[in-house]
Amino acid sequence: MIFHDEPNIGDPLPILPDHTSPGRLERVLRAGHFAVTSELAPPDSANPEDVYERARVFDGYVDGMNATDGSGANCHMSSVGMCALLTRVGYSPVMQISCRDKNRIAIQGDVLGGAAMGVTNMLCLTGDGVQAGDHPEAKPVFDLDCMSLLETVRGMRDKHEFLSGRKLTDPPKVFLGAASNPFAPPYDFRPHRMAKKIAAGAQFIQTNYCFDIPRFKEFMARSRDLGLLEKVFVLPGVGPMASARTATWIRNNVPGIHIPDDVIKRLAGAKDQKKEGQQICIDLIQELREIEGVSGVHVMAYRQEEAVAEIIDRSGVLDGRVPWYPGRDEELLKERA
Numbered sequence: 577m578i579f580h581d582e583p584n585i586g587d588p589l590p591i592l593p594d595h596t597s598p599g600r601l602e603r604v605l606r607a608g609h610f611a612v613t614s615e616l617a618p619p620d621s622a623n624p625e626d627v628y629e630r631a632r633v634f635d636g637y638v639d640g641m642n643a644t645d646g647s648g649a650n651c652h653m654s655s656v657g658m659c660a661l662l663t664r665v666g667y668s669p670v671m672q673i674s675c676r677d678k679n680r681i682a683i684q685g686d687v688l689g690g691a692a693m694g695v696t697n698m699l700c701l702t703g704d705g706v707q708a709g710d711h712p713e714a715k716p717v718f719d720l721d722c723m724s725l726l727e728t729v730r731g732m733r734d735k736h737e738f739l740s741g742r743k744l745t746d747p748p749k750v751f752l753g754a755a756s757n758p759f760a761p762p763y764d765f766r767p768h769r770m771a772k773k774i775a776a777g778a779q780f781i782q783t784n785y786c787f788d789i790p791r792f793k794e795f796m797a798r799s800r801d802l803g804l805l806e807k808v809f810v811l812p813g814v815g816p817m818a819s820a821r822t823a824t825w826i827r828n829n830v831p832g833i834h835i836p837d838d839v840i841k842r843l844a845g846a847k848d849q850k851k852e853g854q855q856i857c858i859d860l861i862q863e864l865r866e867i868e869g870v871s872g873v874h875v876m877a878y879r880q881e882e883a884v885a886e887i888i889d890r891s892g893v894l895d896g897r898v899p900w901y902p903g904r905d906e907e908l909l910k911e912r913a
Contacts, residue, residue: 595751596733596779599696600668600900601640602751605780605809610865610893611872613670613782613811614884616641616662618652627653627661633881635901637888640697642782642874645672649709656686663694666902670753671695673729676703679719680728680739687729691748699753699782700725722754723776730777754778756810758795759788760832767798774808782874785826786812787835789863796869805869812864815876816883817853820844854883861891 589603596602604611614634619626634641643658655672662669671690673683687698702722706714720728728739729752736747754773758766770781786792792812799805817823817835820843827835839856846852857875864870873893877884888894 597696597749597751599640599751601670601697602779604639604899605871609897610895611639611809611811612637612888612893612899613640613642613872613874614638614881615874615876615878616643616658616669617878617881618644618655618658620652622653624661627658628665630881631662631667634884636898637885637894638875639872639899640668640670642670642672642699645674645701645703646677646709647672647674647704649676649704649706649711649714651709651711656690659690659695660693668697668900669695670697670699672699672701673725674701674703675718675720675722675725676706676716677714679717683720683725684728684732684738687732687748687750688744691750696749697751697753698729699755700729700778701755723772726752726754726773726776726778751779752777753780753782755783756781757784757832758792759784759786759834763791763795764798766795767802767804770799770808771802771804774804778808780809780811780871783810783812785815785833785835785876786860786864787833787839789860791834792864793867796867800869809871810869811872811874812870813874813876814857814860814864815878816850816857816880816887817843818880819849819853823853850880854880854887857887858891861887861893865891865893 589607591598591603595606601611601613616630619630631641641662643655643662645655646652659669659671673686690698700722706712706716729750731737731739732744733747733750736744738744756766756770820840823835823840823843826833842856843849843852861873864873875884875887
């Protein structure tokens with residue numbers, strides 16, 4: 577089988593024997609580089625160009641794009657559908673799998689289908705309740721949760737078998753991720769919750785928005801004391817706030833996101849609040865990079881995706897490294913370097 581994610585000629589990051597996937601994201605992280613992933617908003621459309629147009633804004637700046645799976649319990653193009661389009665042209669997507677809408681039969685089928693298309697990264701999520709989205713009358717499934725989903729996919733990969741025990745002829749070669757929220761109480765429980773996900777099979781962690789650096793440092797210190805940071809790659813979530821009003825609304829209405837008063841005051845006092853929000857994001861990325869155990873960042877720039885390239889560029893976290901993207905021109909890369 578040929579994967580889009582296998583190294584190209586001259587790729588300095590080969591697939592090593594201890595890698596569980598041929599994917600670039602795993603290779604970048606295991607090589608010790610500071611990785612950057614992004615959130616790819618799905619379209620309300622059946623037009624593939626709508627997906628490609630959204631993906632192109634990240635070209636050369638991210639190591640993986642999360643294809644969301646009905647986030648917020650709202651209906652959009654499926655994660656599997658987006659991944660089919662993205663892998664077709666050589667992008668490196670992170671396929672999100674939510675347990676809300678499908679049972680174990682459908683989920684395991686999607687894992688095999690995604691892996692067959694060249695998906696090498698999968699993020700396992702329990703999923704938001706249907707009452708949070710635009711179809712509150714939908715019937716939730718939740719046959720699995722994030723823990724049992726991780727165990728299921730790990731079993732498919734490592735034991736070469738379905739959850740039923742039936743054998744697979746060719747297992748999915750995937751790098752498994754999970755989500756963590758260090759900013760939701762009880763805070764002392766969060767490192768232990770992450771430990772359970774790691775035990776279930778998580779190899780990388782993407783967190784919720786991180787605006788509270790002291791709280792995140794405490795979370796990382798406790799995780800380090802538990803020996804977790806030797807077992808997992810942690811990518812805290814970051815993103816630009818468009819205005820003080822937006823930040824205040826998110827803080828008051830989205831559970832688990834804490835935006836400190838000083839961040840909102842800084843936004844409110846800015847002449848151009850959108851630009852200030854982007855600068856705050858840059859500052860946070862630079863601060864997070866210095867925290868022991870942080871392996872990268874996950875950028876969630878809702879309706880500001882076009883600003884991600886500038887944010888990453890100005891943050892300097894790639895250190896001159898240019899993540900692969902479809903159709904890249906080596907001469908242009910030399911000019912940018």
